[in-house]
Amino acid sequence: MSSFEAVYGAAPGAVAQAPGRVNLLGEHTDYNDGYVLPIAIPQQTRVAMRRSSQPSFSLHAAELGAAVRFTFDEPPTEHFASYVFGCLALARAHGAQIAPLDIHVASSVPIGVGLSSSAALEVATLRCLRQLLGLALDDVQIAQLAQRAEIEYAGVRCGIMDQMASSLADTTRALLLDTRTLARRFVPLPPGSAVLVLDSGIARSLATSGYNERRAECEQAARLLGVASLRDVADAAQLQALPERLLRRARHVVTENARVLAAVDCTAAAAFGELMNASHASLRDDYEVSTPGLDTLVALLQAQPGVFGARLTGAGFGGACVALCQAGALPEVARAVLAAYREAGQSGRQLVPPVH
Numbered sequence: 001m002s003s004f005e006a007v008y009g010a011a012p013g014a015v016a017q018a019p020g021r022v023n024l025l026g027e028h029t030d031y032n033d034g035y036v037l038p039i040a041i042p043q044q045t046r047v048a049m050r051r052s053s054q055p056s057f058s059l060h061a062a063e064l065g066a067a068v069r070f071t072f073d074e075p076p077t078e079h080f081a082s083y084v085f086g087c088l089a090l091a092r093a094h095g096a097q098i099a100p101l102d103i104h105v106a107s108s109v110p111i112g113v114g115l116s117s118s119a120a121l122e123v124a125t126l127r128c129l130r131q132l133l134g135l136a137l138d139d140v141q142i143a144q145l146a147q148r149a150e151i152e153y154a155g156v157r158c159g160i161m162d163q164m165a166s167s168l169a170d171t172t173r174a175l176l177l178d179t180r181t182l183a184r185r186f187v188p189l190p191p192g193s194a195v196l197v198l199d200s201g202i203a204r205s206l207a208t209s210g211y212n213e214r215r216a217e218c219e220q221a222a223r224l225l226g227v228a229s230l231r232d233v234a235d236a237a238q239l240q241a242l243p244e245r246l247l248r249r250a251r252h253v254v255t256e257n258a259r260v261l262a263a264v265d266c267t268a269a270a271a272f273g274e275l276m277n278a279s280h281a282s283l284r285d286d287y288e289v290s291t292p293g294l295d296t297l298v299a300l301l302q303a304q305p306g307v308f309g310a311r312l313t314g315a316g317f318g319g320a321c322v323a324l325c326q327a328g329a330l331p332e333v334a335r336a337v338l339a340a341y342r343e344a345g346q347s348g349r350q351l352v353p354p355v356h
């Protein structure tokens with residue numbers, strides 16, 4: 001894999017990293033002003049930059065092996081470059097003076113499986129820019145600019161969970177975040193437990209359109225209920241007036257917020273795991289963002305001794321599943337579940353903790 005030095009023939013002026021995340025609970029709640037509980041994963045994206053002597057920006061992604069050139073007037077057409085371009089354009093709109101740069105990206109965050117490789121790229125880009133240019137941006141502002149880059153330049157009307165997690169979470173504790181106020185605190189994992197993430201091997205083909213559609217349904221439900229957002233509904237009994245499909249979407253959001261708040265008070269891993277299982281059922285039946293393959297993998301995890309609970313993680317439609325396991329049982333759980341998944345005709349792999 002290339003390095004900044006190998007591509008540009010000199011050392012970078014700044015280097016920064018940011019992690020991906022896995023969400024433990026609180027799915028599709030962030031764009032409803034609700035609660036989320038992500039934790040950073042060990043895999044990171046690393047961005048290096050220096051001021052360029054050329055009239056255009058150069059962006060080199062080690063994993064893709066190709067260089068992209070662009071200017072503010074001629075944006076890149078490559079999808080991955082739009083995240084970087086969006087961050088540069090928004091930092092500039094925020095007042096930063098940004099002349100052409102040589103940029104190098106290297107990442108170990110799995111791409112396209114729901115572990116926020118895009119947020120890691122955005123946050124690492126903005127951190128690197130902050131360092132190179134001495135920008136007065138705090139970590140929350142970085143997350144906010146990164147979220148806007150995703151919405152305005154990558155076309156996903158996402159909430160702020162992924163960017164806040166990449167900017168502020170760490171790998172040892174979960175981050176409880178109130179996405180309305182951005183109030184947050186760290187929450188330890190239940191004693192004796194550890195996080196396992198398996199890729200279902202199912203491509204998230206409908207993720208962008210399905211995601212934006214779910215968000216629109218939630219906004220419609222909130223309008224019909226006369227509330228600013230579904231966060232303002234305390235009890236699922238208040239949803240009865242909604243048409244059937246919107247009722248199920250809103251019920252997922254209301255019950256999922258309650259599950260996050262219940263989970264942070266759990267002292268026992270088993271109780272936390274039950275909430276994860278209930279979250280998956282709600283995502284499958286009410287929110288309809290699961291797939292048969294994800295349901296198979298989650299069922300195998302849930303049936304495995306040593307697993308407290310399991311669910312799909314991220315936006316859904318494919319991608320990864322997360323399980324809370326007995327710390328000592330984790331390697332055997334991963335082995336047994338992946339073998340059974342193979343027997344079911346599917347091919348998965350372990351993503352967290354990373355297997356080298």
Ligand code: GLA
Binds near residue numbers: 026029031158314
């Ligand atoms: C994606 C989005 C997040 C969040 C999750 C679902 O990861 O980027 O903002 O909505 O889906 O919980």
